[in-house]
Amino acid sequence: MAEEICRIKIEENIINVQCGKPLTMPLRVLNEDCNFKKIWDKFAGKDEEAKAKKKAHNQKPENKAKTKAYNKAYYQRPKIKAKLKARAKAYYQRPEIKAKHKAYNKARYQRNKLGVEE
Numbered sequence: 165m166a167e168e169i170c171r172i173k174i175e176e177n178i179i180n181v182q183c184g185k186p187l188t189m190p191l192r193v194l195n196e197d198c199n200f201k202k203i204w205d206k207f208a209g210k211d212e213e214a215k216a217k218k219k220a221h222n223q224k225p226e227n228k229a230k231t232k233a234y235n236k237a238y239y240q241r242p243k244i245k246a247k248l249k250a251r252a253k254a255y256y257q258r259p260e261i262k263a264k265h266k267a268y269n270k271a272r273y274q275r276n277k278l279g280v281e282e
Contacts, residue, residue, distance in 0.1 A: 178203050 174197050177187050181204055187194065194200045205211055221227060238244060255261060 174200050181207050 173189055174194060177189055177194055178200055180187055181200075191204075195204070222231070239248070256265075
């Protein structure tokens with residue numbers, strides 16, 4: 165009986181997607197059903213043709229250059245630079261990362277001492 169209710173709710177949500185109405189169940193629960201996922205992807209613009217078209221668009225040299233220029237400008241912003249610097253500093257202050265670096269540097273020192281090049 166629970167399986168039938170689930171099927172009924174899934175069918176109801178498929179109709180809601182097609183009509184543009186809100187879902188009655190969480191999307192992560194509905195995505196477990198193959199039929200719902202196919203219909204959701206189709207209406208969300210994630211079907212295979214759209215993915216292929218977007219990929220081809222992004223592979224064009226002029227679009228790659230535009231994306232690269234945008235990203236370069238984005239990461240040069242002072243606010244973003246500060247945010248990334250703070251995140252990196254916090255990461256490298258973690259004890260497990262410090263231990264990992266210490267072990268690596270110790271091994272590297274031993275290799276260099278023995279004359280083995282990297």
